[in-house]
Amino acid sequence: MDVSEIIIPGDTPGTEWRLPVLRFKGRDPKAPRTYIQAALHAGELPGTVLLHFLCERLRQAESEGGIAGDITIVPQANPIGAAQSHFGELQGRFDLGSRTNFNRDFPLISLVDRATLIEDLDDYPATDRLKRQLLHMALAADLVLDLHCDDESLQYAYIDEAFWPEAADLAAALDMEAVLLSDGESSAFEEAVGFAWKYQVPGERQSRLPGKLSVTVELRGKRDVDPVLAKKDADGLWRFLVTRGIVSGETAAVTFSGPAVPLDNVEIVRAPAGGTVLFHRNIGERIAEGDLLMTIITRPGQPGGIDLHAPQDGLILTRTSDRLVRRRGDLMKIACDSPSSVSRKAGALEN
Template identity: 75%
Template sequence: MNTSEIIIAGDTAGIEWRLPVLRFKGSDPKAPKVYIQAALHANELPGTALVHFLCERLRQSESAGQIKSDIIVIPHANPIGAAQSHFGELQGRFDLGSRTNFNREFPLISVKDRDGLLEDLERRSAIDKLKRQLLHMALGCDLVIDLHCDDESLQYAYIDEAFWPEAADLASAMEMEAVLLSDGESSAFEEAVGFAWKYETPEKRSRLPGKLSVTVELRGRRDVYPEMAMKDAEGLWKFLASRGAIDAAVSLPAFDGPAVPLDNVEIVRAPEAGTVLFHHNIGEWVGEGGVLATLITRPGMADGSVEIRAPQAGLIVTRNSERLVRRRADLMKIACKTASKATRKPGTLED
């Protein structure tokens, strides 16, 4: 394993950020090149824990001469966000300087313009430098895995329809409980990678065989435990072996979980501000009209609560960990068999 650092100059005097990069050299130039990053949202740490154990497993494979692919691993992809603490709480999702989600506004380019990402970097902001260097590394690879987590959630993934159903092997290896099929219409990291591949030729490609760019949601933010991380690391290692990145025989069962388009995801929101009393946990199936939660809007008053019901039947994939919420706060995501009646703009489900 080779280690290096990318140094990113800060936007004020005397500040710089260091981004560790771990590389494993493969023995087969024809094997798919791999890029794995964790904690682009700096306060989402299940991926960093996974990567720690995955690298241990990869070093063992390296010692056994099993590494066929060039593999790049970024254990914590956002040193800028990791330094953002407000009143003692890490603020890792949004850049406090620009108020932009760290996983949005990646450049949408064709692969042929990849080297242009690093031109005139000294003129750009620190966060733009970071995003461009991450994207530049990823676009030199074939399999790109961005490790995130949700609030309270099942193990699931956002996978562009261009990679499905080929990517069912990843869902199987990681024992995902659901897959949300995205439309590739945002500037999030994994979709910016897919965009570049689709527009590698003059005509946009709808299928990308042999490629994969995916956001893996490793349960919830508090699900950072050694047993979970080691299990997830082993699952990702098996996926890499199944794709020929590691010379090892693995057998993966068929993925049998739900795989639904984003249009089929019901986002349940709070109609008013109040205290949330959930009636169902993640992983439970709910029927249409079933009570999902009680919202106490005026404590102590006879008419001081509101029942929130399921717009249709489905699987509860995520849940808000906060119990005091504002009006229109996201409470749950439910994966359903049919499309939601709510209108949805192309792109991500939330900011």
């Protein structure tokens, strides 16, 4: 295992950020190249501990000549966000300086322009330098996995329709409970990778990308930082690498049995008013149209409250861990068989 650091100078004197990069050299130049990163949202750590345990297996495989394809791993992809605290609370999702989501505004370029990402880096602020160097590394690979987590959540993934159903092997290996098929229309990291591949020839869009994969994996919720779960997920990711011929090994064939639905089929339940939320249903439950999902107590101690019901049948995928909620705040995502009646703009589901 080769360990190096990318140094990102800060925007103020005396400040710099260090980004550790772990590389495993493959023996077969024709095998797929893999890039995996975690904690782009700096407070989302299930992927970091997954990679900690996965690297144990990779080091053993490397010593035995069992790695076919090059593997690059960035276990904590956002040292800038990891250093941001506000009144004692980590602020790892949004850059405090620009108020931009760390997983948005990645450059949308053609693959042939990859080298331009790291040209004239001093012209950019630190957060953009970080994003450009992460994307530059990823675009050298064939398989790109961006490991995140949600709030309270099942295991699921955002996968561009250009990679489906070929990517069902990843969903099966990681025992995902759902897949959300994205439209590739945002500037999130994994969609910026897909954009570069789709427009490998500038101006000519490819709709299918066989042998390629760029995906956001949601490893349950923020509090699911657990050695048992992390080792289970590391085993699942190892199975995927075996299946794709990146590492040597044997593994039993598994199939993905969960729903795979377009983003238009995701119902996002939002708070019509602020207050204390009482959930009546949990993640992983299948609900029917009209089922009582939650009650918002807007005036504690006084009569009344707001009951929210299921807009259609579906699987509860996520819910907020907050119990004091704001007006229009996202409370729950439900994966459904039919499109939502609420129109959605192209791109990411939420900021």
